[in-house]
Amino acid sequence: MQLKQFALMRAPRDMWLLFAVLGLSVLGLVMVTSASLQIAETRLGSPSYFALRHGIYLTMAIFAGTATYVLVPLALLEKLRHVALMAAFVVLVLVLMPGIGREVNGSQRWISFAGVTVQPSEIAKMAFVIYLAGYIRQWQEPLKQTWGAFMKPLGLLAALTFLLLLEPDFGAVVVLSMTAMGMLFMAGVPSKRYLLVVLVGVVLAGLVAVAQPYRVARLMSFIDPWADQFGSGYQLTQSLIAFGRGHWFGVGLGNSVQKLFYLPEAHTDFVYAVMAEELGLAGNLVLIGLFSFICYRIFKLAVGLLEEGKIFSGQMVLGFGMIIAAQAFINMGVNMGVLPTKGLTLPFVSYGGSSLIICSVMIALVLRAERDESLMTVNKVKRRLP
């Protein structure tokens, strides 16, 4: 009886969130399988190559998430936040080292380590959120009062941004900046200061984009992809066609034409387009709905924790929510031509082990935060009762 109660108390509180994430992951597996069959067969001679791997990654992600949920207390994370920050810098420097980092399509974004390929920017994003949550908890009051407390995390963000731009991974920069700014916003930084920094940040980002001509080309092509549909606008027009072909209910699972080599990266960055083609607007809205639901639950939890004064866990949960929301929004926006083309994966859905595992760990920490904090409340209540 007690054991059962114990187990119940240890179980995640927000089962809806867990189910939504699992549902999204299963949808992801199905879509990656559908989108990759022909590509894998033609390029690698084995149609199930990517599908099988994605299944293995998903299993690994579930294990990693469970382990994190069971084994990692938030207090430990808070203590280790400086280690996390160090780790973020180390992996981002490592990926730039020749021989360690692996270059794909002109970007050095992967580390091959003992046969496992890791995307350091994914690790860096999560680690920085943990660090920043701890920082905000420590400098809670100064952040509301002084420039200095506000500028320090921004300086670290700038350093990480610099490293990320060396890869280059512009998408990760945007996600990380949005996340950090979101967390600082909720930390209560005064509005005028905040706005000024945002303005400077936007101008800087604009300068970075203009400084490199190929980014300008990408920027232009997203505004009117049909102007150069066989050049810089090729990928986007193919993606848009996938959406258009989908219509209300899609062409049917497995029937996408665009995935048949017309759409590059069909199983990674553009798996959303394939899904929209095969499952139509209906499937598309389900996906947007699932992401909205997941992010809403996370944000709701975050603000609840913050209101209770649990700054570290609240900020961390908020940060993770920001990462997932930003990444999902940007990926979907890119797929639909609302945002300029960037190499960003769709969390829980796109093919790729790093993204899946990190996302899984983040969700595990969100659930753990909810449980730990509510458990404390329960214990307090219990203790008070007799």
Add this chain to the structure above:
Amino acid sequence: MKGASREKLKRTAAQRTSPQRVSAPRDEAKVLTLRFRFLLGLWALCAGVLIWRAVELQVVEHDFLARQGDMRNLRVEPLAAHRGLITDRDGRPLAVSTPVITLWVNPREALESRELWSRLQNNRVLDAKTLARKVTSYPDREFIYLARHLAPEEAQAVLDAKVPGIYPLTEYRRYYPAGEVAAHVVGFTNIDDEGQEGIELAFNDVLQGHPGRKKVVRDLLGRVIQDIEILDDAQPGNDVRLSIDLRAQYVAYRELLAAVNRDRAKGGSVVVLDAKTGEILAMVNQPAYNPNNRTGVNVASLRNRAVTDLFEPGSTVKPFTIAAALESGLVSASSRIDTRPGTIRVANKTIRDHRNYGVIDITTVLAKSSNVATTKLALAMDPQVLPALFDQFGFGHATGVKFPGESAGLLPFRAKWRDIEKATLSYGYGLSVTALQLAQAYAVLANDGMRVPLSLQRVENAPQGQKVINAATAKNLVHMLEEVVSVEGTARAAAVSGYEIAGKTGTVHKVTSGGYAEDRYFGLFAGIAPANDPQIVAVVVIDDPQGGAYYGGLVAAPVFSKIMTGVLRALQITPDANPGVIAGGKTEGGRT
């Protein structure tokens, strides 16, 4: 800077103790809620943008985008239409279409991935160099042929290299199972499956199918993923069943080839007709060609000489001269004609017989082929009677088989005939005929005086003929012609064991640019079998035999005999001869 901020920190810490701080938590909670709502609002806006865009793309712009997609991956592909079969009268194939693969390339696509061309290194059908040469010659085209009519496995070897831009196309290639044997009749098609010669050309509209069109979805590599719809069904061409009997055709081909080789002749033709129906059972020529491989073939060999080439029929028209004399009542079957002294003078020209035959009956005139006798008859007739009758026998007209390049022959019409013209016409000079026309004329004799239209297609019911001469006259003439193939006649070599044969030889000087050549001849034989119930007519033409013998009775009659033996056996025609009657069949000799 750092020091300054520390100062500030301390100051703020000091401020905390001030009384204002009491209201701070409530304010902070308010700020938190406000900011959270703002943040949530921003994200809701983002979700809204996504949903709006999703609806815009998937519903509002659906038509435009789907059309753009169709433009990129929908293609209309031809559905190859099968060309009809050509068969002989019993359905044996003479021309069949087999599927083959043609490879084509879209140079624009191919040029985008030059580095992959090396995959075709050492490919037997299409190597990288050939591809490079063709593609770079026409970089702006979207379709050029690479290799046509490949066997499926050859094409697959190229396709397996997966060079972008190379696509297969199914076409049909014509194959002629009978090869040289039926080449002149059947003809051939060009690489685009269009008839060029013979029946392939004459019946092109019937044989040719109408290619259909289908709409397909292709992936970026050009492979068809899905058939969307068939726009037009491919309509296969119709089969053409010829009147040719392949067995007869084989026999005729074999014997003509042997004879032309033996007599070192320049060429030759054989036509075999069904006398009752007018069907052409066999039609062969030398020189011939292999329609399955026409590389290096002499254009002269392509001619179906039996219908295109003209010659003067010579003595083979004598039966028709006799027919005119009999029909006009000038002579009767029992009349006798004085041919002494074996020569006759007409307008400064001496017309000769082989020797002085004396006073002979009509039968003997034919058996010995007396020029003097036919000259006398012709001079005694109204000058228009003979040409008019020749005309009715079909000389000077196309036979109506509508064979491409058929010659109508030449039968002069004159208001006033000079004696020498009348005389030469009576023994077959001064007019030109084809082998087919000559066969048609003999078919009139064989068919009780009725001329039926000739046909290269199988005829189910014998057509109503047109009367040329009386049935009795025709029967009489056939009976008389049996004597030609007797021991006494000029064509003993034409005899066929077990059958009575009626026929007539001919040996004519070839016309060259300088007039009649002294030493160059056509050796002719036209015959009917079996004589008691005429069914088959055959004409043999040997062009310019150089082997010493040149008389029709020596060069053409033996060929006729062999062919007719084979044809009669193949067609299972009942023997009509009394055993022993044709005892002299194998003996030497025979003259014009």
